[in-house]
Structures are given as C-alpha cells and as structure tokens.
Amino acid sequence: MIIKNICILGAGTLGSRVALQAGISGFNVTVYDIQQKSLDFSLTTMQKILRQLHKSGQISAGQDLEVLSRIKFTLSPSEAVENADFINESVTEEADIKKKVWRQFGEIAPEKCIFTTNTSYMLPSMFAEDSGRPEKFCAFHFHDVFYSRVVDIMPHPGTDPALIPILEDLGRKLNQVPVLVKKENPGYIFNTMLMALIGAAGKLLTGEVASIEDIDRSWMVNFHMPMGPFGILDSIGLDTAWHVTHKMPDRASQAFAALLKSYLEQGKLGEKSGQGFYTYPNPTYKEQDFVK
Template structure:
C-alpha cells in the first residue's frame, strides 16, 4: 500500500489526508472545487503548525508531510495509480453511488475502494461496482489527526483479505481499528445518535435548558463535551441525515429525528459550521477556533 487517494477536501477529507501523509504515505487529495482544495491544504498546514507549537512534531516533519500530498481536481488523474481510495463526500447515498460507479471504472482492479460514511450501507455502495469484495467502510472520527478510533465496516461481500489489509493499515496510522458489521449507524452512531436525539428531545420538551443538559452529562457522566455541544460540533445536518438513514433502515420510531432538530436544520442553524446551533458561535473569529478548544 503506497499511494492513497482521498476524495473530498472538507473537514474529514483533509484530516484523513493529513493522517496518511504524516505516516509516510503518498496522498492524492481530490476535490472538484479548487477553492475547497486550497482551504483543505491550508487547514492541514495550520494543524501541523499547531502540532509544532505543542512540540509533537518538528518543522522537518511538517515539510515531509506536506510534500507527501498532491492535489487534483480531475478524479481520473487522481485515482489512476492508487492502491486505496477513501471516499469522503457528503453523506448522500445518490452521490456516493455515483462516485463508486465512477471509481470502479477508473481504478485498477487491485485498488481497494473505501468509504468514510458514518451510516450508509457498505453493501449497497459495493453493489454498484464490479468488485464488491474490495469495497469496505473506513469510518474515521473527527478530528482525524487526534482521534484514535477507526470503524472498519465489512459489507456483505467484503473479503477477509481486504478487511485484514484495512485493519493493519489503520494500525500503521497509529489508530485503533474495530471491525464491525454492516447495519445502519454501525456501532458508533447507532449508540451516539439516539443519545444526541434524546438530548434534543429533552430540550424540546422543556425539561431543562441547553447549558443544564450539557452540564448534567459532563459532570454526571464524565463526558468531555455535552451532547448538544457535540451535536453542534458534528453538524446538525449531519446528525439529521444519520438519524434518517437509521430510521429508514430499522423502521423503529426510537430513531425518528426530534422535530426541533429538523426545524433547526431547515432554518440553517447547523452548529459550528453555520455560526449558530444550540450555541451561538457568531462572535468567534473562525469555526476552526471554536473546534480547537476541544482538541487538547
């Protein structure tokens, strides 16, 4: 495994590219939007500078990491020589199916196709390719350079060889991979999202306010971040999308999104990324600064 393609230069995509590049892999970071690519590379540089300031890496390490990353707006050029593709596009099933059909036609037959989806069926994605045994989930946590967990999700046809390769690859990144099976929400979000949704329901029902709910969970349950603050950090639109996937998959009302969450997303209050969610981030200089207070 020598060359990795990462499709999508947003928060998760640039974090995954950063992590692979810092571990010595050559990375092709791909995004059809040139501005998104520039912003992604800028974020990687800032995160490396933060690591230098904390004396976790040297200036030489930073230069080597950045030299390992090449950027592309042409997906064909970006994936034609790679050993692994990690797709990090928006959590939209139609978009992901379109991308994987394209990847299947562009990549060498030996190339493993992974998705960073947090809830969408790996089996369904794999079914649009001619290599379902080489399609797998590789779900990183945000912020990727810091968080240790990688959920490795086996689709119905994912081979043992491919699964073992991704497990070992994750370990080489300094991560802790956990193998899970392909059911809506997998493990992380199947447990996390109902908790976040119930916290929003608690607010919606007038049981307590935002600060009170978060304080109970931080001080009473030893959570590093309250659930409403965490939902803002993840993105309320992302939370809504995952809950909808789980509700559609299980047909169980316990996964139905709270009306307050739905209304907030429709109103454009998405959390940190929009400047307002359960908390007001409008006075912060940048969303990155808000997020960085949680990265120690």
C-alpha cells in the same frame, strides 16, 4: 499486500484530514476533487493542522514540508488512481454521487487496488456493485483523525474476509484504533451510541423534564466531560443531526427532529452559525461557574 500509494477521493474536511495523516504516516498520497477551489481549501486545511501539530509538539520543525511533499493534488481521475494501492472515498454524502464516483473509478483503478468508502450514515453494499469489484470493497470510516482516532472497518456481505486484517494494519499505521463492525449498521458503532444518548437528551428536553443546561450539566459533571449532549449537537451541527433523526420512525425521534427543525428555521445551525442551543463563541457551558 503492501500498501504504499493512497488515493483520497473528495478534498473536503474529512478527506483532507485522512490525506494529511497518510502523509504524516509516510504514504504517498494523491487527493482528487472535481473543483480546484476544493483542492486549494484542502491544502490550506492541511497547513493549518500541521501548524497545530507542530505547536503541540506532535511533529518537528521542517517535518511539515516533508509531509506535504508526499501529498499530490489533482483534478485528473487517471492521475489520481495511477498506481494506487488503496482508495478512500469521502465525496458528498449523497447516494447517487457516490454510485457515480465508484462506477467511474472502478473502471480506471489498478487491479491491485482496495476500495473503501468513508460514508457516515450509508452502507458499503449501496456502492459495492457499482465499483465492479464488490469483493475488494469495504467501509473504512474515520471520525476526525487527530482527536477522535477510531477507524471503523465495516464489510458488506460480499467483502473478501482477507481484506479485514489488511485494513486493521493500515488503520494502525494511520495512527488510528481500528474497530470491526461485523455486519452492516448505519452509524457504525460510536454514532449508534451517540445518537441514542442525544435522542434521550432530546426526549428530556421536549418532554419538559429538564433544561438544556441542566441536561448538559448532569452529563458533564458525572462523567467529567468538557461538554454535554447539547454542546455536542452544536458542534456536530443541527442540520446534520436533523438529517439523521428525521428519518427515524419512533415518536421521541420525531419530536426531537421537530425541535431541531424549529432551530434550523431560525438559522440556528449550532457553533458554525454562532447560535444553536448555546451562543458562540462563548457558550455558557464553557464558563467556569457552569458546573458549580
């Protein structure tokens, strides 16, 4: 099967990035959302990224217009899926909304179309039946598309195995490194490990073993990385981290979720609110003498 036409459902941050990469890779792209202002935001996001990619020499002058000419925006479901070979859904991370979207698009999408969800923490089996074509349904999960170029391919038990090599090939064409999640796992591969790391950091902090700064310092200096677990948490958003950790049953996760909640109650959401474990835009961990 040859994929030419890609439909992106949901014009948020991640959907827009996937759509833009698809345009850069030469696919015909349609971006669908229920609100015009989301589509406007999506175009602005793409233009901003294109400027950065031009600055860093990853695309040439004039290529931006060529890329954008391949990307259409629409509020019409039928226009969105017209002749689509592939759908990647990035709508709001709520099961009921995703189920509704898949019931709607499963009815009108062309028969050839492959269905994928870009959910961060839910499982494809939660929506596969709603789409009406569970055998054509799989998770296809991006990280941030341009810096962290991993795409998780995670089938549910009813996915046709013939889909896997097609999705691996598509992932490579989208400039990603495809990895196979052989059975359904919330958090795929990377997020599972990242959460374990962050959980251990949280336990060191709530157990009063070490300070935020010394925990991050240990990670940064040992691994020569630009940030440690608390810097990473600030960039993910403390609200997002709380959503994941507060559902975990073990005592350490519960203690950490309680800590995150105390930050959230003070309006500290991380980098986006100007305050989290560090203060932005100039957090101490970015200062030169932080690791001296």
